[in-house]
Amino acid sequence: xxxxxxxxxxxxxxxxxxxxxxxxxxxxxxxxxxxxxxxxxxxxxxxxxxxxxxxxxxxxxxxxxxxxxxxxxxxxxxxxxxxxxxxxxxxxxxxxxxxxxxxxxxxxxxxxxxxxxxxxxxxxxxxxx
Amino acid sequence: xxxxxxxxxxxxxxxxxxxxxxxxxxxxxxxxxxxxxxxxxxxxxxxxxxxxxxxxxxxxxxxxxxxxxxxxxxxxxxxxxxxxxxxxxxxxxxxxxxxxxxxxxxxxxxxxxxxxxxxxxxxxxxxxxxxxxxxxxxxxxxxxxxxxxxxxxxxxxxxxxxxxxxxxxxxxxxxxxxxxxxxxxxxxxxxxxxxxxxxxxxxxxxxxxxxxxxxxxxxxxxxxxxxxxxxxxxxxxxxxxxxxxxxxxxxxxxxxxx
Numbered sequence: 001x002x003x004x005x006x007x008x009x010x011x012x013x014x015x016x017x018x019x020x021x022x023x024x025x026x027x028x029x030x031x032x033x034x035x036x037x038x039x040x041x042x043x044x045x046x047x048x049x050x051x052x053x054x055x056x057x058x059x060x061x062x063x064x065x066x067x068x069x070x071x072x073x074x075x076x077x078x079x080x081x082x083x084x085x086x087x088x089x090x091x092x093x094x095x096x097x098x099x100x101x102x103x104x105x106x107x108x109x110x111x112x113x114x115x116x117x118x119x120x121x122x123x124x125x126x127x128x129x
Numbered sequence: 130x131x132x133x134x135x136x137x138x139x140x141x142x143x144x145x146x147x148x149x150x151x152x153x154x155x156x157x158x159x160x161x162x163x164x165x166x167x168x169x170x171x172x173x174x175x176x177x178x179x180x181x182x183x184x185x186x187x188x189x190x191x192x193x194x195x196x197x198x199x200x201x202x203x204x205x206x207x208x209x210x211x212x213x214x215x216x217x218x219x220x221x222x223x224x225x226x227x228x229x230x231x232x233x234x235x236x237x238x239x240x241x242x243x244x245x246x247x248x249x250x251x252x253x254x255x256x257x258x259x260x261x262x263x264x265x266x267x268x269x270x271x272x273x274x275x276x277x278x279x280x281x282x283x284x285x286x287x288x289x290x291x292x293x294x295x296x297x298x299x300x301x302x303x304x305x306x307x308x309x310x311x312x313x314x315x316x317x318x319x320x321x322x323x324x325x326x327x328x329x330x331x332x333x334x335x336x337x338x339x340x341x342x343x344x345x346x347x348x349x350x351x352x353x354x355x356x357x358x359x360x361x362x363x364x365x366x367x368x369x370x371x372x373x374x375x376x377x378x379x380x381x382x383x384x385x386x387x
């Protein structure tokens with residue numbers, strides 16, 4: 001059973017969005033389900049700080065031993081920080097997807113857009129739980 | 130588990146790497162609900178393909194490759210370098226969750242390949258695998274990953290996957306004969322393949338491609354279920370493939386992006 005923290009928002013493509021203590025800034029990564037499905041992550045390609053993305057635009061790629069998947073930006077926003085730790089140790093995405101395995105911090109353009117994301121219950125239903 | 134898909138099988142001849150990658154990607158991009166696609170194809174001229182994120186820029190002697198009429202392409206899928214010469218390449222495109230997800234599909238497709246190869250008399254099995262390997266860990270056929278098709282412990286089929294929206298693409302090389310030593314030669318690592326792949330012809334001797342394709346198709350049909358028909362590409366497949374070839378797979382900027 002995958003870990004689905006109650007206080008996060010989710011996409012159907014298995015990214016999560018997590019509030020930070022800074023106004024309008026959210027942490028984005030992939031869910032526990034996604035990392036389990038991909039298997040051992042060997043590489044994550046992330047954007048540069050300052051890049052802006054539209055909702056569901058590809059912001060990077062994640063590669064496991066065999067599978068590659070695009071990473072989708074949950075809402076429109078600008079990247080203000082990227083997790084360089086996962087460059088050195090991509091397995092952080094497997095071991096701690098909601099913590100040390102985070103990917104980008106995003107300044108969300110319009111927080112009304114968050115309404116379109118799934119809450120934990122809806123994401124669990126999406127997974128067939 | 131899984132829905133019954135309507136599969137279309139395409140038995141293509143040999144084509145360029147850029148077209149082959151574009152068509153595989155196009156089939157995934159244009160996949161309709163309830164459908165799946167299987168392709169078999171070859172490569173002309175011989176081509177080295179890189180994994181989507183594999184470092185390659187500056188690592189290959191491209192002048193020597195040109196003298197040997199070898200081209201380069203970068204795949205949409207993960208994994209590491211493959212030299213495509215005397216092989217049968219398969220690709221399977223299906224809805225992402227048709228078999229429960231990427232890993233479940235990987236297992237199911239590889240079981241189909243095992244069925245097809247065993248029917249030919251090859252004593253293949255699925256590998257227990259090595260640990261995780263980074264995109265820069267060396268050629269694809271050097272180390273079997275977990276669940277890959279091996280013959281006597283050596284890799285016979287090298288496969289890789291990508292998720293394209295709500296579809297998955299898995300493709301891979303079934304080696305008929307030859308080794309991967311050109312990868313070592315063009316990267317300045319000597320003349321020998323340190324871990325040559327297993328080959329179909331080392332067991333069966335000279336074998337026709339269509340004979341092997343028939344058996345692989347039957348193995349996949351048994352493993353994947355659903356209804357199977359053969360037929361040509363539809364116009365939207367061809368249009369998407371032409372677009373992807375022009376915009377990505379024929380471009381040096383894509384091939385040498387890392």
